[in-house]
Every structure is written in C-alpha cells, then in structure tokens.
Amino acid sequence: MALISLDSVSKTLGETSLFTNVSFSIEAEEHIGFVGPNGAGKSTLLKILAGILEADQGTITRKRGLHISTLDQVPRWERGDRIRDFLFRSTDPLVQLVDRYERVLQDPASSPETISALNHEMEERGGYNVEHRFSSLLSELDIQDLNVPMETLSGGMVKKVALVRCLASDTDLLLLDEPTNHLDIDTIEWLEKKLIQSGKAFVLVTHDRWFLDTVCNVIIDIDRRGVAKYPGDYSEYLERLEERAQISAGRERRREAILRVELEWLKRGPKARGGKDKKRKERIRELVQGRPEAPEAKPDAFRTSQRRLGGKVLELHQVSKSYEGKPVLKNFSYTLSVGERIGIIGPNGSGKSTLLNLIAGTIEPDSGTVVRGETVAIGYFDQTGAAMNANSSILEYVQSAAERISFDDGTELTAEQFLERFGYPRSMQSQKIEKLSGGERRRLQLVRLLIASPNVLLFDEPTNDIDIGTIALLEDFLRHFQGSVIVVSHDRSFLEGMTDSLWIFDGKGNIQSYVGTYSAWREQQELLQEQIEQERGPKSALVPQDKLQREPIKGQKQKLSFKEKRELEQLLPEISALEEEKTALEAAFSHPESPLARDGKALAEAHRRYETVLHLIDEKTLRWEELAARSDT
Template identity: 35%
Template sequence: MTLLRAADVQLSFGSRTVFQGLTLTIEEGERVGLVGVNGSGKSSLMKILAGVARADAGELQLRRGARVTYLPQEPEFAPGATVASELSVAQGPLREALAAQAELTRRMESTPTQGQEKLMEQLAALSDRIEQLGGWDTEHHAKTLLDRLGVKDWDRPVAELSGGLRKRVAIARALLTRPDMLMLDEPTNHLDADTVDWLEEELDKLPGSLLLVTHDRYFLDELVDRIVEIQPGAGVISYPGNYEAYVEQKLVAQENAAIAQHKRERWIAQEVAWLRKGPEARRTKSKARIERARKLMEEKGFQRPKVAGLQVMQAPRLGHTVIEAEGVQKSYGERNVLKGVNLLLQRGERVGLVGPNGVGKTTFLRVLLGELPPDSGKVVIGKNTKVAYYDQTRASLDPEQTVYEAASPRGDDWVELGDQRVALRDYLDDLLFPVPMQRMKVKALSGGERNRLLLARLFLEGANVLVLDEPTNDLDIVTLNILEGLLLNFTGSVLLVTHDRYFLDKVATSILAFEGDGKVTRYEGNFAMYRRLKEQAEARAAAAPSPTAKKAEPASVAEPKQARKPGKLSYKDQRELDGMEAAIEAAETRKAELEAQLVDPSVYSNGTKAAEVQKDLDAAAAEVDRLYTRWQELQNQAAGT
C-alpha cells in the first residue's frame, strides 16, 4: 500500500530551478536512500515530503492517519528544553495510548459481560498500538537509548550541549516516536563508527518506512532497498537495491546512454551532410524525415554528469623525517586525554584516527601542529614537511568573503596545477562554482559547498602533509569518490580523522585507535582490518584465564616441562613474530613508494617504465598480504586458537 506520493513537484530559488516535474512514491515498509550531488535539493525535497516546507507547485498525498517524523541535519529544540523533556515529547503518542487503555479498562469494570465484546476489540487494538510505539517500559528504553548515544545527563538543558550531543538527543527523540515514516537527513554526522553500527541495528529493527539522506555508503548498503537519485534541475531516477546495486546499475545505464548518444551523433552527421547538398537533394527526401532530423538535432543529448575537479598543487618532496611524536601527554584537569602517545609518520602513509567523540583525536592533531603544547613528550616536524590543515569547524573560511575571494590562499587570480597555470575562475568553474556563484558570499553556500570550497583552497597550498579533521561531513557521494582518488594518488602523507568507515577502508594504510583514558593503539591496514584485529584481541582477552583462576589450579595438572603448552610459540616462531611489525611497516613503505612512482608523470607516460613499476607494485602488494597472513597465523598460534 502506498504511504506517501509526491507528483509533479517543482521548486526554484530565484532563477535557479532545483527540480521540476518530480514524482516519487514510497510504499509502506519501504527503505529508500535519497542521493544526489550537493545542491541538487535532497534536503529541500525531504522538508517538502515531511510537510515543513512548501513546493512551488505539485501535489503531496500521505496515507490517512500516517505519522511522519523528520530529523533535519541541524535539529531544533524548544526554548528551555531539557534532555528529559525532549524525550517526553517524543513519547506523547505512547502516553495518549496508555491513557486510552486505562480509560477502556475502567469502563470494562462497569460494563455488563454481554456488552464487553466491542471494548475487548478496542483494548486489543490499543495493546498492539502500545507495542508498536515501544512497549510499556518507555523510560527505561529512553535512558538506554541516551546512554548508548553517549548522553549521560538526563536533566541537562539542551542549550548547554555541544552540536554533536544535540544531534544525539534528536536521534533518540526520533527513534522513540516509532512513526509510520522516519525521515533522516545526514543522521551519521558527529557519530563515531561504533555508534553508527548501533544506529544501523536500531533502524533495522524499527517498523515503518525509512527515507534516508546520508553520505555513509555502508549505511546505505545495510539499510535501504531502493536508491532514488535527484537529477539537478529535473526529477528523480529510481534504482532497486542498495547502494552497491545502484552504482552497478548507474554505470550500465551511463554506458548504454553513451552508446546511444554516439549512434545519434553519427546519424545527425549523416543527415546534416545530406541537408547541405541543397534543394535538389532535399526534394528526394520526405518532409517528415526532414522534420524528424531537425527535432533530433534540437534535443539535448546524453552528457556525462559534471563532477568537481579537485586537484592538488605540486608539493616539495618529503625528507626522511615527516612528523614524529614521542611520549606525548596531555590532560585537562584530572582527565587524561593523551598518555604517552607515539607516532612515526612516514612518506606515503595515510593514517586514520578513530575513536569515540571527545577522546582526544582533534587534541592530538593540534599538539602535532604546535597549536597546543603537550604536558610532556616531544613532537618533531621534518625540515621539508609542509602541512595543510583542514579544521572540522571550517573556521578559516570568512563567511563575508565571496567564493572567489575565499578560494585562493594568497589572493592570486591564477593557480599552479602541475606545469599548468590556470585562471582561478576556471578552476572554480571546474569545482562546480560557475561565475555567478563565485560572486556569492560564503555564508550563502550549503554545508557541502563550503566543505568543497575549503578542500579546494587547502589543496592549493602546496603541502606535502595533509591533516584532515572530518573532511567528509556534508560532502555528496560523488565528491567523496573524487576525494578518495585524490588522496590515493597523493604522494605525500595524510593524517585523517573521519567516522566514514567506507572512506577509511578505501584510503587508510593504518589506523590510530583512541581508546579512552589517554590510550592510543596503532593497527596496520585499513578500517576493516582494524576491526578484525580489535575483535580478535578482545576475544583472546575474554578467553584468557584470570590470574586468580591460574593460582587455583593444582600443581598435579601442570604439563611436563619438556612438552610445550598449547599456544606457546617455538623460539624461532617467537622471533619471527617479534620482528613482524617492522617487516610489515617496511613492506607497506615499499608499496607506498611504488604507488607514488606510478602516479609520477615521468613514469606513467613511459609505457615500459610504468609496466616495470606496476610489476614491482603487484609483488609488493602480494608481500604485504603474505606478511599479514603469516602474522595472523602466528597470533592465532600464540593464542592457542
């Protein structure tokens, strides 16, 4: 059954048409992901569907009695609201159902037996409604939600909370309403990876339909069964399946459209050649065919979507020392944020920093950059190291400047890209900031557009170390893919804070995990490898007998000295395991050096040389995989698994 239908919706801002002729239908229980480039109108469409904004034209139909909950990117709260009062508001429908049930129960007591049948039916319906709204122990459920989201203060005013905590309260409020349709606009912003995993599970259990805008591709893969893509200035295209299926279908559709366009252009060329032969030739053709040819030439043919052309200015080669931190300590009062943290950043490494909010990731970056002094320990920056820093608050962007003024770090009208000198206005046009938009003030841009502008400016600084604190927030998926490719081809080093698991899996060569109370652990590999290694370590710790249990064992059950205990490595294997970390680091470094060579113009323009480097790179990648496999074998053997 159809839950919501929008027909021929149109929306414009000034002379710019956001979408027109847009028609969308959502069925009961359907899970839909809404995607599109920044500025295509995803948030605007969601507001229209939620009834909090009006379209210029079109029709909106919602199933009678259906309840909709909408969570915007920046949630709003009533003045003076507390955490408890907001969750109480979310439970309003449940309280009404409970009151109605109590009233029916009271009436049952005074109604003769023969008249109770209808009341019993009403009570059964109310019981189903109460269960649908979350059951009977609602306060316990609400507090469990808040605790899992990291919100501890039940009676604290919402106005005193940080932006991240406010978003978490709003998520809890939305989940508690258990509506027929839940609309979420970028719900994963400000959430750490573990909390995003938990939110996936909660949304998967919710009844009703889901409409979701998010740049988190794993989130889309896990939760949606249809992707709807907004076409800028037009309507929508629907693709069945999750995000992975959408990508495959879209690639096929684009290739088919490109083939059809090629055939169309060839046919037009033939017709134009004939038309140029003059009146005598045209008399031999039917008027209908001439008219058909003219209409075909007037039609807009297929064009591949334009994407943001992010590029990095050439940077000086890094020296032997890039950034080194040794024994870094940082505390705020009695709270340890960093406790004896070490980091050796090497050429070509891309290190992802992960962990819950507030455990010190941004603090560590600021210590490395010299913005905060450590309480103890030292940080060494290489003499050839030039750092560009992306601050998640985007504080370096002046909201009163125009896009053109904000784009160039030095105020130049030209930018140097490789061996080319490009006009700034042309560079901005390639970044999807056309000339009229270049005159707009920064404060008029969307969050994604501001993010793209700051990244573009950052990459023009000629840095060989990129320090990026939450660069993926608000970016559309197309731009995320471009940023991934850019970082993979970057010849310098990268320190990256992001909660985007897909992005870390594509980009990171190692993970620095901030585990609380100042503890930081390094894991080689991407995010998926880090999760596996962490789970294995936790499983081994849980399976290991406690010291008390060991003391309680009777001496008579001890193994003879000459027999090796299960899980104990031989001397040779232990030495191999002890040296494995250094071997993996060396292999990763070799692989990164070869990757850097392969993107060097002097190499990839030389076919023979490129083939040699590619062969060496394949061998280096195989060696890295072999070392990881052997390391895992030794770890399992040591643990007796």
C-alpha cells in the first residue's frame, strides 16, 4: 500500500496557480527528489504532503498510522531555546518520553520510583532505541553541549541540529526541504550515507545534482502547473527528459508546418475560403494554443560584454586573520593568474567566506597584504545578498548597475529588455524585492552582478536557493567567461564542472592548494585513506569509518616525542576497554532483570557514565588517529 496518494490535487497561492490536477503516490521503497524552477511549488507540495498546508482541491490519502518527520528549509525555534529544547520539541510521543526521561535523570530531586517507572516505560516502548539514535547522531556530528542557545549557532550548525531531530525520530517518511544548504561537503556525504542506510522512504527538495544522483531512485519534475514522475536517479531523469524533448521538438515541427498552411488559407479572400471558416479558425486556434511555453530564460541570457583583464590580477602575501583569538587564515600567499578557476572547500566555519571578503576588500587582514591589479573589476556574489534594498523594485535594482547593457557583438539592451530575457515581464518589473522568494532574489542578485561586466568573480555558495535551470545558465556563462573565478561551494557538480584547482581549508587556518578537479582530489583522498588503513593493520577496525582522517598530508610532519609514543601505545587498549564498558552498559540497560532496574539512583549514574564513555571513545579515537598519522613519518 502507498504511504501517501494524491488524486487531482491543485493549489494556488495568492494569484499564482502552482499546480493543477496533480496525481501521484509515494511508495515505501521510494527515495524521491523534487526538481523544478524556483516558484514552481516544490516546497508548497512538500508542506501539503506533511499536512502543514491544505490543498485547494483534490484528495490526499495517507496510510493509517503514518508517521512523518520533516526538515524545514529554514529551521525555526522558540525564543530562548537551547539545542536540547529544539531537539526534543516534538509531536512524536516516543521522543516526548525520551525528553521526560532525560529531564528526570538530570533532576537531583527525582525519586528512584519515578526513575524506575520511566525506565520501565522506556524499555517497553523502545525509548532507549530513540535515545541511542539521538546520542549517536549528535556524537557523529560533534555536537557535545546541548545547552548552547540556538540563536548563537551558525547556519551550518543549525542545519545539523535540525537533521538530528529529523533523522532520530522513528518515522515512516522523511520530508526534507533543501537538506544540503549551509552544510560542508563532508556533512553532505555523511547525510547521503544516513539516508541510504535508513531504509525509510523520503521526499526531498534540492538543487544539488550530485546529491540527487546519489540518494534518489525517483525524480518528480514540478513545472508549468504540472507534475511528471520519472523512475531512476537524476542522470536517468535527464536522459528521459532529452528523449521527451526530441519527441516534443518533432511534434512542434509538424505543428508549425500545418500552422503555416492554415495561416496561408486564412489570408485568402472570403470566396476562396469557402464555407468552412468557423471550423478551420477553431483548428488554427488549437494549433496556436498548442505551442510550448517559452523557457524562463534564454540559453545565452547571462552573456554580456567582458572587460579586459591585465596581466596582474591578484596577489596575496602572507595574509592572516583571526577572530576572538582563533586563527582562520595563517600566512597564506598566492598569485592569481588570468583565467584561473579555483574552488574553495573545507568545514563550516573554517574561514572560506573570510578569505573572499579579504579579496573583495570588505574586511582587512590582521597581517599581510592583498594587492589587486589596476584593471581588476571584482563581482562579489555573497551568501546573504545584504546589499539588496528590499524596498527597491526589480527594475530599480538592475538599473543601479546599468541602464543599458552592452554585448560583445556590439548590440545593446535596456535594463527592461534584459530582465525580460530572465523571465521578468515588464508587468513584474515594478514589483518590490521584498515580495520575491529566496530563490528569485538570488537569481536577481546574480543578474545585477553580471551586467556590471566584472572580470574577476567571487562566488560564495552561488547555487544555494537557485533552481537547476538557473545553475545551468550560470555554468554556461562561466564556460565563456575569460576572467578569473574563485568560488566557495558545497555543490560538487558545480565544483567539478567549473573549477580546475582547489584551495582546501583544514579548519585550523591552513590552506592546501591542489591542481585538478574535485573528483580527482576526492579520489586521491580515498586512496590515501585506504593506504593508511592498510598500514594500521587489523586493529584499525576499532576506528569508526566516518572518523578516519580526511585532511590531506601537507609536507613533513613533526615526529612523535617519547611521551607521545607512550601515549600512542596506550590508546588502543584504552579504546578497547571503553568499547567493552559501553557494550556492558547497553546490555544492562536492556535486561529486565538487571540490578539497575531496581535502583533508580544507580540507573541514573549508569546513564551518566554511558554518556561519558561515548565522549571518551570519540576523543581518544581522534587523538589516536592524529598520533598514528604522524608516527608514519
């Protein structure tokens, strides 16, 4: 039986009809990706599936007892919430039980009888399984302190906490809206593994093509008020789309041929047309109405004239930057050449955006110098779009960069004409920016950036919130762009196609340069990991696979001191002992005849020890990896 079935569902928001008469079902084994242009209704349809929004018409049937877990595009919390409050605020009765149990354990005034009763309920209802999932996911994402206020977290950390809440629940169906936004690549790959291994059905909205290709076995295309369902991953979807386009093109050629003949007839005088005017006019009307709608933007929409770039582009000399005593950039030097395309990758908070701001001149380094060439005109596409005036109209915003746009072939367009090429009709150009969706704002920000004819482009997460069609247009522009490009991105498909070298941040202020594509670098890292595992031997089985060192080796490492060698020798036995203690505690928790079941205080103490053991295993494992890597030099 299907988890959810939609029959002839329609939805209108404001004056915009998003989709009409949509029918499809979601099966238990399906991993579905929603794709389509910004504003097509992907997030709205996700909310209808979740029961957050009602359809205007049509029928939605859900399997009895269906449990759904959702991830919002922008997670929301209540004022004053800590991580713990956000995690356990749930409508899931089992999560509510775990929350109640954890609070009782933390309360010194809790009676043994209360703890024992909750312990029994946890065992009976499977609460310990949920608690273990929470603990495991938090540990894997290095979230240790649950008392940190949510409002102090970065966008990436907020997304991680929201993912833990979504994935830990015992659900039948996951609904995920832009799950990869604000995550670094390592966390995205972690999420891919979790979704594939979960065994749960899920529906997700994302513009990350690599992610779609990895985790989805069904693609649902939402466009022009309709929905089409394609079995297979994203690559197979593109192949079927191409076949469909070829068939459609053949039909359109035949339609145009017939239309030409019919229009010739229409031009003739009344006598020549005879007595069948009404019927033939109706046929002509049908042929005209049958023409496919125009695409949202032309394939060459981003093409504008390009400024000449001299031989000197950019020089970074021993540039350093710290925040609150923490170095995010240490003595980095580089000379950028004309035409270079550099991708920047690394953990969240490692300083990637800081480096772009230093290059753009929006902040100054603590030490070192940034030298820009005289002919350099920088175009900076930042994450926030903070420079956009929400009270400006679409046209005013574009005209603030240029009222007329020149092209390399000598032609010109007014700002109004240029906006029309991007699917902004003149009737829409007076609309205020504040009325636009996040994706529409990002696209408009991109339009304004490129019409200023920069010759050095700085992109900070350019594919966030932008639909796949606009990403393809941007990629087409960059293929013909003759200037230099530096891009921070977690979008592996974009990095693979648009960059030819990488700057890899390690999160400690160091940057390694790598010449080659993203996939070549990733393959090198995987081979390096395999080599390290082989050299460690059978004992490496104690080390969790997702904790293996991913940072590239940079030159000669400092050799181990005598004290560190002794520490390395002792770490594996310590980790083994902790793993045994962890197993024993888990067995005691799950055994109904355990002495812990009759002693509330002992049970609370055992749980506190269990959390300590988990933390020590992670801490000692990471230390062992660090020392073991250095011991090979």
